[in-house]
Amino acid sequence: MKLYEQLVEELVSRINQGYYQPGKKLPSIRSLSKERGVSISTVQEAYIRLEEGGFAEVRPKSGYYVKGRSAAPQLPEVSRPAQRPLEVSHWEQVYNLLHAEKEPGHVALGTALPEINSSTLKPLLKSLSQAARNGTENFLNYCGMGGSPNLRKQIARLAVDYGCNLHPDEIIITSGCQEALVCSFRAVTNPGDIVATDSPSFYGSTQAIKALGLKALEIPTHPETGISLEALELALDQWPIQAIQVTPTCNNPLGYTMPEERRKGLLRLAQQYDIPIIEDDIYGDLYFRSPRPKAIRAFDQEGRVLLCSSFSKTIAPGLRLGWVAPGQCTERVLHKKFVSTVSSPLIQQEAVAEFIANGYYERHLRKMRLQYQQSRDLMIEWIESYFPEGTRISFPEGGYMLWVELPMAMDTVLLNQRLADKQVSIAPGVIFSASGKYRNFMRLNYAGKMDEDTHNAVRVLADEIRSFAEEI
Amino acid sequence: MKLYEQLVEELVSRINQGYYQPGKKLPSIRSLSKERGVSISTVQEAYIRLEEGGFAEVRPKSGYYVKGRSAAPQLPEVSRPAQRPLEVSHWEQVYNLLHAEKEPGHVALGTALPEINSSTLKPLLKSLSQAARNGTENFLNYCGMGGSPNLRKQIARLAVDYGCNLHPDEIIITSGCQEALVCSFRAVTNPGDIVATDSPSFYGSTQAIKALGLKALEIPTHPETGISLEALELALDQWPIQAIQVTPTCNNPLGYTMPEERRKGLLRLAQQYDIPIIEDDIYGDLYFRSPRPKAIRAFDQEGRVLLCSSFSKTIAPGLRLGWVAPGQCTERVLHKKFVSTVSSPLIQQEAVAEFIANGYYERHLRKMRLQYQQSRDLMIEWIESYFPEGTRISFPEGGYMLWVELPMAMDTVLLNQRLADKQVSIAPGVIFSASGKYRNFMRLNYAGKMDEDTHNAVRVLADEIRSFAEEI
Numbered sequence: 001m002k003l004y005e006q007l008v009e010e011l012v013s014r015i016n017q018g019y020y021q022p023g024k025k026l027p028s029i030r031s032l033s034k035e036r037g038v039s040i041s042t043v044q045e046a047y048i049r050l051e052e053g054g055f056a057e058v059r060p061k062s063g064y065y066v067k068g069r070s071a072a073p074q075l076p077e078v079s080r081p082a083q084r085p086l087e088v089s090h091w092e093q094v095y096n097l098l099h100a101e102k103e104p105g106h107v108a109l110g111t112a113l114p115e116i117n118s119s120t121l122k123p124l125l126k127s128l129s130q131a132a133r134n135g136t137e138n139f140l141n142y143c144g145m146g147g148s149p150n151l152r153k154q155i156a157r158l159a160v161d162y163g164c165n166l167h168p169d170e171i172i173i174t175s176g177c178q179e180a181l182v183c184s185f186r187a188v189t190n191p192g193d194i195v196a197t198d199s200p201s202f203y204g205s206t207q208a209i210k211a212l213g214l215k216a217l218e219i220p221t222h223p224e225t226g227i228s229l230e231a232l233e234l235a236l237d238q239w240p241i242q243a244i245q246v247t248p249t250c251n252n253p254l255g256y257t258m259p260e261e262r263r264k265g266l267l268r269l270a271q272q273y274d275i276p277i278i279e280d281d282i283y284g285d286l287y288f289r290s291p292r293p294k295a296i297r298a299f300d301q302e303g304r305v306l307l308c309s310s311f312s313k314t315i316a317p318g319l320r321l322g323w324v325a326p327g328q329c330t331e332r333v334l335h336k337k338f339v340s341t342v343s344s345p346l347i348q349q350e351a352v353a354e355f356i357a358n359g360y361y362e363r364h365l366r367k368m369r370l371q372y373q374q375s376r377d378l379m380i381e382w383i384e385s386y387f388p389e390g391t392r393i394s395f396p397e398g399g400y401m402l403w404v405e406l407p408m409a410m411d412t413v414l415l416n417q418r419l420a421d422k423q424v425s426i427a428p429g430v431i432f433s434a435s436g437k438y439r440n441f442m443r444l445n446y447a448g449k450m451d452e453d454t455h456n457a458v459r460v461l462a463d464e465i466r467s468f469a470e471e472i
Numbered sequence: 473m474k475l476y477e478q479l480v481e482e483l484v485s486r487i488n489q490g491y492y493q494p495g496k497k498l499p500s501i502r503s504l505s506k507e508r509g510v511s512i513s514t515v516q517e518a519y520i521r522l523e524e525g526g527f528a529e530v531r532p533k534s535g536y537y538v539k540g541r542s543a544a545p546q547l548p549e550v551s552r553p554a555q556r557p558l559e560v561s562h563w564e565q566v567y568n569l570l571h572a573e574k575e576p577g578h579v580a581l582g583t584a585l586p587e588i589n590s591s592t593l594k595p596l597l598k599s600l601s602q603a604a605r606n607g608t609e610n611f612l613n614y615c616g617m618g619g620s621p622n623l624r625k626q627i628a629r630l631a632v633d634y635g636c637n638l639h640p641d642e643i644i645i646t647s648g649c650q651e652a653l654v655c656s657f658r659a660v661t662n663p664g665d666i667v668a669t670d671s672p673s674f675y676g677s678t679q680a681i682k683a684l685g686l687k688a689l690e691i692p693t694h695p696e697t698g699i700s701l702e703a704l705e706l707a708l709d710q711w712p713i714q715a716i717q718v719t720p721t722c723n724n725p726l727g728y729t730m731p732e733e734r735r736k737g738l739l740r741l742a743q744q745y746d747i748p749i750i751e752d753d754i755y756g757d758l759y760f761r762s763p764r765p766k767a768i769r770a771f772d773q774e775g776r777v778l779l780c781s782s783f784s785k786t787i788a789p790g791l792r793l794g795w796v797a798p799g800q801c802t803e804r805v806l807h808k809k810f811v812s813t814v815s816s817p818l819i820q821q822e823a824v825a826e827f828i829a830n831g832y833y834e835r836h837l838r839k840m841r842l843q844y845q846q847s848r849d850l851m852i853e854w855i856e857s858y859f860p861e862g863t864r865i866s867f868p869e870g871g872y873m874l875w876v877e878l879p880m881a882m883d884t885v886l887l888n889q890r891l892a893d894k895q896v897s898i899a900p901g902v903i904f905s906a907s908g909k910y911r912n913f914m915r916l917n918y919a920g921k922m923d924e925d926t927h928n929a930v931r932v933l934a935d936e937i938r939s940f941a942e943e944i
Contacts, residue, residue: 125604186683318611320817
């Protein structure tokens with residue numbers, strides 16, 4: 001490794017750790033050269049690479065600055081969902097979001113699809129191809145119900161990074177995070193039970209609540225600190241809540257990441273009322289800085305937290321590979337998993353295990369985190385430029401989704417219908433609520449290429465909002 | 473194609489269609505030569521190939537005979553399950569069957585694993601490998617909720633063979649037949665409902681009944697003609713049954729194939745009591761003769777039958793590829809499928825679609841049907857030779873599973889435990905019943921190589937039965 005490469009690596013690691021903050025000036029070329037005892041041209045080379053990599057930007061006559069937005073945009077206010085348990089509806093809108101056949105050229109801003117064309121995924125495709133070529137025994141058979149021992153080992157190894165000491169035997173491989181969530185719900189609830197959720201909340205989770213005959217009690221949620229513990233405590237006093245479901249890190253769609261103290265506070269409430277927490281960590285590995293926050297499960301000594309995750313957002317959703325570490329409920333979740341799909345396909349599991357073991361997963365994550373952070377800032381810039389004044393936008397510290405609140409009473413389901421023949425679509429806010437809230441909200445995805453097509457799509461969207469607003 | 477090859481193909485087709493029956497004499501070489509206007513040596517060559525292919529056997533001084541057992545062994549009697557709805561138990565034994573880590577050399581006679589090392593599966597592996605090599609777009613993305621349009625089209629095309637006119641849009645791809653079954657149960661029942669099943673019945677289905685809080689009402693079932701319509705009608709009069717679940721073709725584990733008249737009768741009962749039928753056709757394509765029986769769904773004009781199937785028994789279970797054509801309930805099943813796993817992995821779907829479209833599936837089936845038929849006869853021969861007198865054995869007309877009744881009151885769960893350190897295992901009968909019946913039954917699989925290891929395993933099993941019987 002050349003001198004300047006070493007320097008780049010060190011600087012990137014310091015940026016990722018937050019030692020150098022977004023928007024702040026990096027050391028001058030001269031001072032860094034002096035401090036490190038390397039030539040001016042070595043530092044110059046390193047800074048050019050940093051700039052190319054999107055970590056820094058040069059400001060004429062001033063020097064290099066850490067790239068990235070430092071100040072949050074105008075955030076949505078704390079949500080105020082209905083204060084009673086409700087049956088979940090809006091399946092039709094979810095169906096339309098997921099099922100509509102899109103013409104080529106359509107820009108689907110509403111999906112939760114990650115970047116799947118990255119060159120850093122190539123080793124995974126190679127593993128898959130090799131596994132298929134090498135023959136049958138491996139993956140044509142059923143795998144054990146819990147899943148591939150290799151993959152479970154790798155997941156347990158990665159979990160140390162977010163403070164969790166999971167035994168591979170506890171981890172159950174599922175067909176996506178959805179199966180992890182729904183098997184968890186099934187293990188800890190009975191039809192008619194009430195589940196407390198953050199609000200807005202992932203529609204896969206709320207539709208599971210609907211399908212299982214449960215009721216959702218949506219808790220007011222802060223766009224930076226997450227589910228309100230105060231409101232949750234009041235709700236726990238008032239209603240016989242049987243489980244809490246939250247996505248505390250890089251939340252979908254609201255973007256919050258709960259501070260550690262509030263995670264501990266949430267766990268204490270769960271202990272006090274003796275109920276389980278279903279923690280969805282699906283976007284956790286996409287937290288932009290390093291180290292990523294500890295999971296709630298990290299503070300849980302009793303196995304009260306059922307930790308659910310997946311490789312759908314970090315690698316690719318088409319693999320349908322998720323997992324759950326159900327703590328105390330492992331046996332019960334295993335029965336639900338058997339009844340649901342018996343076991344998950346082995347070929348994907350083995351390929352992903354190899355991808356992780358060889359360090360390709362970490363490399364891929366490093367690239368995607370940086371790309372998504374840059375795209376977040378660009379998307380916010382576009383929205384601030386084109387959307388009506390007063391629009392509020394979330395400021396996620398990871399993942400690739402924005403939660404956008406329009407400043408007028410506009411039904412985004414209708415907006416979406418108007419957009420249909422303009423080859424643009426969004427995720428309407430109402431599917432993230434059991435109580436029909438968030439009608440003037442939408443979720444937007446910035447994982448795709450932030451190219452002229454996407455730029456145009458945001459302009460078309462903004463134009464349509466304005467022209468719809470004039471008709472209202 | 474050479475002359476003798478044409479002749480072989482024609483003779484095989486006649487054997488498969490039942491025109492030449494097992495055990496019956498084939499035309500003499502001389503008469504066939506005369507009749508077809510081909511040389512004696514051409515007919516000789518054809519008969520040698522038939523013999524090599526296992527279709528015929530030569531009897532000295534007599535000629536060639538169609539191979540295959542013509543007479544059934546001593547069959548189990550009509551089952552007499554409990555005459556009331558029951559909660560399902562015995563998860564522990566199912567878990568042990570599926571989950572136990574087997575040492576190398578272990579002969580697992582109890583599993584439902586098909587032959588997965590056949591050379592006729594090679595084109596599938598090639599497709600899988602190519603799909604992975606060709607890159608990402610295809611299969612790293614979510615596929616539509618219903619599944620790959622290519623695969624759904626192929627399934628609809630194949631369904632014509634068993635009398636079903638399915639539209640590809642009705643077909644929903646699932647993660648194995650298990651997900652098809654459980655989504656169907658979820659779509660047509662509520663917790664507490666009663667479901668009528670054949671008895672013995674597939675444990676995946678009965679465990680689904682357990683997990684969904686349903687009750688199973690097991691109906692007496694005939695080893696040749698299937699679920700008793702008379703008993704079912706009495707039950708329908710007496711109990712508020714909400715659905716009927718049966719596997720009418722190559723039933724697992726009992727081996728029956730319902731005659732067409734009884735299929736129609738079953739449908740009439742369902743119409744009369746206005747309830748849906750969940751038809752499991754997972755072994756249907758492995759019916760030994762041609763044409764295979766029509767599905768119950770073939771006679772259903774209203775979409776009352778939810779037809780479930782999979783490629784787990786015909787190709788390989790590790791693909792986790794099943795499907796359901798839910799008729800009237802399509803929208804409801806689609807919601808259950810979304811909640812369960814969102815969608816199924818695309819790479820397997822595309823590879824199987826190609827495998828079918830290119831005729832490889834039919835070729836593979838032709839080989840497997842013949843192999844399984846020969847193996848069935850050999851396995852029955854072994855059991856008749858080594859097991860205690862009075863043992864009763866099913867006589868399936870397809871698939872690769874035998875249902876065996878021991879002539880004494882022996883608990884096969886305990887028998888299985890005694891076999892553990894002898895590297896042999898069986899599926900104990902009790903897991904095929906909600907009411908703890910079939911304690912002296914077992915299910916045996918003859919899909920694997922019928923080699924000396926398997927032969928020895930059957931001997932070891934028989935010895936253990938005898939020595940256990942002496943202790944009772």
